[in-house]
Amino acid sequence: MAEEVLVFGAWGSPFSRRVEMALKLKGIEYKYIEEDLTNKSPSLLKYNPVHKKIPVLVHNGKPVAESLVILEYIDETWKDHPILPKDPYERANARFWAKFIDEKCLSAIFKACWGACWGEEKEHEKAEIEHEKAVKEVSELLQFLENELKEKRYFGGETVGLLDIAANTIGYWLGVFEEASGVELLTREKFSKLCNWANEFVCVTAIKENLPPRDKLIAYFRNRFGAGNASK
């Protein structure tokens, strides 16, 4: 029986790209549907009525939402090229760091690049202190990841795993945010391991083929969030 796999995503979203990266790694054919997030399709709203967000994976008509949940589903359904280790402790570890990246890193990075919550009014002086604080916080968070990577080629060890895919925000999007906002966060002098990892990560075929064009992404973020929070 033919298998149908659909992915609802947005070209610039690291979350929907994660899903595509995992499918590509496993050699799974799928149909991609680009969503206009300002005008969500009836299909998206039908498949993810709770959050109304991308990505959604639809496998033989059955939807799965939330990128990390989708990644685990993909790994459990298609057994080639496993992205989670077998050992329960290592699995817990990968899940922990993926959650860490999503819950702590992304918002801290945004704050450092573009100031407090988008749209909030801020006084100049206060903005300076907030900015320094935000940059320091990102530095501390990245240090945790740097330490976690240790001497491994990838977070997953010898091959790209779930955590590497989840860290696509660090491996690619962070560089884009830095360039778009002018704020430097992932410096080679402080984070040589992470930088090396990022370089390796974006060269992996399944990853490379699923990265949105850099210039287009930079332009998009500059346009949407302004010129950025770099000290002049």
Place this chain on the structure above:
Amino acid sequence: MAGEVVLLDFWPSMFAMRVRIALAEKGIRYESKEEDLSNKSPLLLEMNPINKQIPVLIHNGKPVCESLIIVQYIDEVWNDKSPLLPSDPYQRAQARFWADFVDKKVSGAAKKVWSTKGEEQEAGKKEFLEALKTMEGELGDKPYFGGETFGYVDLSFITFYSWFHAYEVLGNINIEAECPKIITWAKRCMQKEAVAKTLPDQKKVYEFVVQLRKMFVSE
């Protein structure tokens, strides 16, 4: 499989309760170390340097953090009895999705109910009840979120029941009136020994939250 199991714990934490239920379901013997969160132990800071939060499960000296991650770990290590997650990948994905919903939508809104006042609290109450109604919709006519048996989503959500009295008094809401099916489900879960023995008394939790609220709200 066995070995030494230690739980860094805090009796009113609905997140720590999840782990205690999972351990009870699996019949795992463990040592509970109660933390004073205003004076965190060196052990906690060593075992969870990133978030410095409970619960932390320490299994043969190695820490696992984040309640849902711990529960999945327990399910995978002690896989010979009482499975917490379903075996079918699609059912597992649904279970993970809904547990994540509890963390993302129920938890944050619930906090607003007891830790804020005025407009912020009104918004929090609305959010909280909406989230509960969404859960109610997902439950449907099933006895448990897991279907016929108590499972991962039930475990993730039932621990908040111990805080319901606190939400009701401090938020001036009537959860049973708004979401009767949730209360029916909760009482059904409370019939299970693992749940009944784990959840603290709602009045005791209320007294604790009243004190905690003082740190957030001046009244």
